[in-house]
Amino acid sequence: MKKFLIILFSLNFLICSKSVLADEILKGFDAYKNKDYQLAFDIWSKLAIEGDPIAQNSLGVMLQKGEGTEMNFLLSYTWFKKSAESGYTPAQVSLGYIYDQGMGIDQNKIKAFMWWKIASMHGDSDAMTLLKLLSNEINENDQKIAINLADKCVKNNFKAC
Structure with a gap:
């Protein structure tokens, strides 16, 4: 009892x-x-x-x-990253945007694609749209790299993404 x-x-x-x-x-x-x-x-x-x-x-x-x-773009990036790494989908979309635009950090289209891929795997329609748009900007090899990174990131519970 x-x-x-x-x-x-x-x-x-x-x-x-x-x-x-x-x-x-x-x-x-x-x-x-x-x-x-x-x-x-x-x-x-x-x-x-x-x-x-x-x-x-x-x-x-x-x-x-x-x-x-x-x-403060760098601090904004830091908070988006913490939230995204906890699995919060809206932050994953925002983090992809930060990487896509290079706001406070170096621009990285592969990382942008990776985060939008992760968010789209969780059903986020904005991420799906952004992913399609970015697909026109980066080559197939970079897309494959980003998809592999996204898969590893999800499998590792967003550690070392």
Whole structure:
């Protein structure tokens, strides 16, 4: 009985923790929607540091646009990468864009293709469209390299992508 209560308490704690986290994420989105960028940035910064992929992606967007903070492409890249490597598909699309455009980092069409391929494997329609467009820009050999990298990345749970 004691084990059962401990397990029940642990599950309840996890559920409540996720609920509080979701509430904070939503507060950030409300602030962002109301153009209170500083509040959204503050909320998402705390959550991003704690490892929340939605907050990490949202922070990446704000840093890319200079909302609530100075524009910083390199830091934006860092947050998108953390979020993408946790498996968050919207961040994978954003990271592909960062590589495609060379925003804060060296342009790398193979890496862009790789991240868009990963996001498209998760059903993201934007990634599928971007992948088709990029297919016209890079040769077949580079596409094959990117696909192999994407497969390895997914198999390794996004480690060393």
